Amino acid sequence: MLLILKQNANYSSLKEKLNNSSASYKFLDLYGKKLVVTWPDTYVENIKDESIEIAVKSKRQFPLVSNEWKKDPTIVKVKDVEIGGDRLVVAAGPCAVEDEEQVLTVAKAAKRAGAKLLRGGALKPRTSPYSFQGLGERGLEILRKVGDQVGLPVVSEIMDTRQIDMFKKYADMLQIGARNGQNFDLLKEAGKSGMPVLLKRGLGNTVDEWLLAAEYLLLEGNGNVVLCERGIRTFEKATRFTMDIGGMIAAKLQTHLPICADPSHPAGKRELVHSLALAAVAAGADMLLIEVHPNPEKALSDSEQQLTPDSFELLMNRIRALANVLGRKV
Amino acid sequence: MLLILKQNANYSSLKEKLNNSSASYKFLDLYGKKLVVTWPDTYVENIKDESIEIAVKSKRQFPLVSNEWKKDPTIVKVKDVEIGGDRLVVAAGPCAVEDEEQVLTVAKAAKRAGAKLLRGGALKPRTSPYSFQGLGERGLEILRKVGDQVGLPVVSEIMDTRQIDMFKKYADMLQIGARNGQNFDLLKEAGKSGMPVLLKRGLGNTVDEWLLAAEYLLLEGNGNVVLCERGIRTFEKATRFTMDIGGMIAAKLQTHLPICADPSHPAGKRELVHSLALAAVAAGADMLLIEVHPNPEKALSDSEQQLTPDSFELLMNRIRALANVLGRKV
Amino acid sequence: MLLILKQNANYSSLKEKLNNSSASYKFLDLYGKKLVVTWPDTYVENIKDESIEIAVKSKRQFPLVSNEWKKDPTIVKVKDVEIGGDRLVVAAGPCAVEDEEQVLTVAKAAKRAGAKLLRGGALKPRTSPYSFQGLGERGLEILRKVGDQVGLPVVSEIMDTRQIDMFKKYADMLQIGARNGQNFDLLKEAGKSGMPVLLKRGLGNTVDEWLLAAEYLLLEGNGNVVLCERGIRTFEKATRFTMDIGGMIAAKLQTHLPICADPSHPAGKRELVHSLALAAVAAGADMLLIEVHPNPEKALSDSEQQLTPDSFELLMNRIRALANVLGRKV
Amino acid sequence: MLLILKQNANYSSLKEKLNNSSASYKFLDLYGKKLVVTWPDTYVENIKDESIEIAVKSKRQFPLVSNEWKKDPTIVKVKDVEIGGDRLVVAAGPCAVEDEEQVLTVAKAAKRAGAKLLRGGALKPRTSPYSFQGLGERGLEILRKVGDQVGLPVVSEIMDTRQIDMFKKYADMLQIGARNGQNFDLLKEAGKSGMPVLLKRGLGNTVDEWLLAAEYLLLEGNGNVVLCERGIRTFEKATRFTMDIGGMIAAKLQTHLPICADPSHPAGKRELVHSLALAAVAAGADMLLIEVHPNPEKALSDSEQQLTPDSFELLMNRIRALANVLGRKV
Ligand SMILES: C=C(OP(=O)(O)O)C(=O)O
Ligand SMILES: C=C(OP(=O)(O)O)C(=O)O
Ligand SMILES: C=C(OP(=O)(O)O)C(=O)O
Ligand SMILES: C=C(OP(=O)(O)O)C(=O)O
Ligand SMILES: [Mn+2]
Ligand SMILES: [Mn+2]
Ligand SMILES: [Mn+2]
Ligand SMILES: [Mn+2]
Secondary structure, rough: OEEEEEOOOOOOHHHHHHHHHHOOEEEEEEOOOEEEEEOHHHHOOOOOOOEEEEEEEOOOOOOOEEEOOOOOOOOOEOOOOOEEHHHHHHHHOOOOOOOOOHHHHHHHHHHHOOOOOOOEEOOOOOOOOOOOOOOOHHHHHHHHHHHHHOOOEEEEEOHHHHHHHHHHHHHOEOOOOOOOOOHHHHHHHHHHOOEEEEEOOOOOHHHHHHHHHHHHHHOOOOOOOEEEOEOOOOOOOOOOOOOOOHHHHHHHOEEEOOEOOOHHHOOOOHHHHHHHHHHHHHHOOOOEEEEEEHHHOOOOOOOOOOOOHHHHHHHHOOOOHHHHOOOOOO | EEEEEEOOOOHHHHHHHHOHHHHHHEEEEEEEEEEEEEHHHHHHHOOOOOOEEEEEEOOOOOOOOOOOOOOOOOEEOOOEEEOEEEEEEEEOOEEEEOOOOHHHHHHHHHHHHOOEEOOOOOOOOOOOOOOOOOOOOHHHHHHHHHHHHHHHOOOEEEEHHHHHHHHHHHHHHHEOHHHHHHOOHHHHHHHHHOOOOOEEEEOOOOOHHHHHHHHHHHHHOOEEEEEEOOOOOOOOOOOEOOOOHHHHHHOOOOOOOOOOEOOOHOOOOOHHHHHHHHHHHHHHOOOOEEOOOOOOOOOOOOOOOOOOOHHHHHHHHHHHHHHOOOOOOO | EEEEEEEOOOOOHHHHHHHOOOOEEEEEOOOOOEEEEEEEEHHHHOOOOEEEEEEEEEOOOOOOOOOOOOOOOOOOEEEEEEOOOOOOOEEEEEOOOOOHHHHHHHHHHHHOOOOEEEEEEEEOOOOOOOOOOOHHHHHHHHHHHHHHHHHHOOEEEEOOOOHHHHHHHHHEEEEOHHHHHHOOHHHHHHHOOOOOOEEEOOOOOOOOHHHHHHHHOOEEEEOEEEEOOOOOOOOOOOOOEEEHHHHHHHHHHEOOEEEEEHHHHHHOOHHHHHHHHHHHHHHHEEEEEEEOOOOOOHHHOOOOOOOOOOHHHHHHHHHHHHHHHHHOOO | OOEEOOOOOOOHHHHHHHHHHEEEEEEEEEEEEEEEEEEEEHHHOOOOOOEEEEEEEOOOOOOEOOOOOOOOOOOOEEEOOOOOOOOEEEEOOOOOOOHHHHHHHHHHHHHHHHOOOEEEEEEOOOOOOOOOOOOOOOHHHHHHHHHHHOOOOEEEEEHHHHHHHHHHHHHOOEEOHHHOOOOOOHHHHHHHHHOOOOEEOOOOHHHHHHHHHHHHHHHHOOOOEOOOOEEEEOOOOOOOEEEOOOHHHHHHHHHHHOOEEEEEEHHHOOOOOOHHHHHHHHHHHOOOEEEOOHHHOOOEEEEEEEOHHHHHHHHHHHHHHHHHHHOEEO
């Protein structure tokens, strides 16, 4: 049950009633509203209190993430970039931060082409321990420096709860990766951090599980969440993962949170990235996350799927034309 | 090995050489070319003959379907409708033919909105034997009659080899359904029929298996094949099937055949159909197959996913705008 | 609704009542019972008649296949071999019939080791049209001849409705393959034939869809059906398919029909076949279908997964020991 | 490349050569051997040194986990319990630690029935933030206390790197859950801890990814790893997950590490647990992990799949009989 409270009311009698029920509950400030989430529903169905404006009984498992109580789309701000509004936001950058020159080259090209955020992994979740694991803090330093120089806010993947302070120092947005899509301690800490979060769908996770992962973030009082579809595991091996446009839309229809699509990881191959990006835009994505590398063939990770700056620029032109027809700016 | 032969040459010495090798081979007329397919490759690598224009060794398992030898996109003609050319072709109609009035209502609306083909199942592959199995020949009669009346060629699903003559009588294009995506006898007969074929990808089939199913058709000398992506089986249940845009593009990059997308069956729910349709168009589909019913809630099959005529018209407008930017007419 | 009728009663008043309702219905003789299936349930809930012994309202979609009305396990007889009884039945033989000597060698070895049925494909459903397609009728002749010579009933895959008469002539049991798991015309004809059917689960089919495929057979009055799990399509590629023991048991708990496991096709590799076979026996399979070839490396199909006769003999000894502990003979 | 070194040799010249190459390398003590892993292979192919006993070039991506260099099965000791040896080891206990009495009841019953390890989650990875999240440290205290009282070593799931010290204090074996199957920071810390690890396969992970996750542990010098198959995500929903016996065996054939099967989580329903457990034993599992609860219907997590103590005892008798035939004790 979601209780939307009157602002500046006295909540003490409500608290008492909740304490006397056997329900669990949590007071939250989200999107400028005072809320109480209580569960399970049945325990509090009859609670009435002066301070309650509306009580919303969600038909879904994720009352906060659901658009049942909040019908206006949420706009997530990363510095001055607004995700979820009129503009389609594109984040671009290398899979992994490799060195300053690499990031700078990409960042300049990305900015020129119209990207609004710079991405780049400093900590890389690699299937094999023998693969390049990322530059660590040094990578974040580079990303921060280049982002500032070029004038793009930066997003980078956090892999572990112990890294929160480091990311607060260097990053503007936390990326939670597909392999941590159900790392619940990390979700809780990212929620507590209050930082904007780009939450990838776990590669083996259903739409419901993805939205419930977001609910973990919101339940910590952090409403700055962008959901990111990046392909799921299926039997098909012609692509690296199967980009689930239908699942992305099914999510969008249930939530007020903005939705991002990452066409690079499902593609796995450069030549598929454009089509998947355009498909996601046409289907209604609010944001795209695209891997770009100055010299993809030499990349230390995901070398087959990264676009060259030229190909990215071409893609941006195609995206712009498409977005235009859909009534959106880039 | 694919041998492209000189026109009007004498092939008898080539035939003799092939007979003397232990290779299997087949002479074909496809797209105005004389061809020989021989296999396995290794058996004929050294065959040389006057009558051979070029010998193409395919890197893929489907030499005929592959675009290695035929770089221009194939245009499949269904009466006067061209699939695979400049125009994006939309086929619309009910999941199942239920009665004449139903089909007529939809056909008129579809035509008015810009559809170029009329679809409708007379024989329905139903998971349960207790579900409506289709009107049979009577359904085909209705479809034919309405198609002629409204001026739209008709496409309908064939389920069994014994029905070929019946379909020749009533239909302009054979649809082979997802449950028959590897019904090899049906593929062979559809190939022999020479009729245009809309070949759905089997719901559990890989892109390679789908292209090999098409190879069965071409190897019978029938090059009039449109490939249709309609969603694959995955763990995700928020949609009925997972529309595999990436797989569709992976197919397109390997073949000269036109590609169709069916957004209705993967959606499973009306409210997802528009987004999936637009995504498919943006990704480069040459054709769409969309279920439309005058009164979807009363439909005898697939009632949750069929669009109303009004919603279809709206979708056509959105598709037209999108196609326009992509340099395509509808 | 399933109506179990009194034997030798007068059914005319019941028929009249059914005709007067708007329900569909079918009279059947199954397992020595007179039955009427009617659908949808709601239309006939209130029908009462002298001739009705019990009316069973199934909670499942497959009333005939369900064990709600028939609690005793069905025993399917293939000549004198009983499947579903005390004995675990093993069918063995080559993937494809290649020549008489090949089949004879395997048949003798299989018989000696304890197999009770001889398998062998005369018509092969091959992913590629360039792969060996089977010997056709000649293959069935060989199988029949060898089966008679060695004293083993034979089972072989039928691929198309037009082949029913041919199979009646040569085979003791029809196999319906994984690619035809939802070929509904074939299911109907196999049902009408009355022959014992080994019904493979479609590689992309759920347990429910598999049981509904069996319902198609029973609804034609053919109760001689053995369900065969042979692996499903999943993301895992370390094996050819994923043998779904859990799904097999989930099926068994809902049906009176015997269950077979085919460990050869999910394994895809010889070295996995023993373990999968033993797992299936331990889980409760009533029958096993195992590919054995005198010289697997030379096999014209499925060469990596076929066992040598020696390995098969060893496996049979292991199966026998296991079955013994489980209270079953081989 | 894996270099197995002579004991007590002087490694300084080897170190120098490695430093002079551009290869990465790591010295390790594993299973009583001195080893160096170097990568990528090509960089060190020609290195020769006095101190090298054998250089093993693995054909697999996980040289340490692979059985190419270590042919004898690894026995993982958890206190005095040996996993991977002659005895089949069964770990039993509740999904979640709920209170002392609950754990004690189960622990006594489990011990009596023949279980050798006590399981129980103190930290629960729950899909929903509104589900019971576990008792935390208090849960570990209870588990430890009951384990000591009853005389069973305890295994419990760790969810985050910050919990390592707490687990060192209370647990005998770390469980890494299916949702953390690619939580690489957690894998590294679990590796460094040196504690025995029960490594579940990620629910969306391939066999190769699972073995590579284990490689992360061994590369930290921790060879005490048991691999646990617990079902993968597939389209089938008749069971909670699809237990991949084939994948489990494919893993076993490539590694020296012991393999555990968890039949409870793939089953999702009590009535399927016995069959899946027996199947896993027949296929060759070295260990089983089974959820048992004194009153499953009241359980705070996984209530549908937990066995009662009585059902567990019955299962143990069936397992014992089966193991016996397979030449194994319980
Ligand atoms: C690792 C990445 O993505 P994912 O978590 O989706 O695999 C990435 O964005 O580089
Ligand atoms: C049955 C149909 O499609 P599919 O074969 O893709 O399920 C259909 O087009 O109505
Ligand atoms: C083709 C066969 O099986 P399936 O239909 O299960 O692939 C076979 O039994 O040889
Ligand atoms: C949560 C558990 O398992 P898994 O990680 O396999 O889901 C468990 O063992 O209780
Ligand atoms: Mn990447
Ligand atoms: Mn339909
Ligand atoms: Mn076979
Ligand atoms: Mn559990």
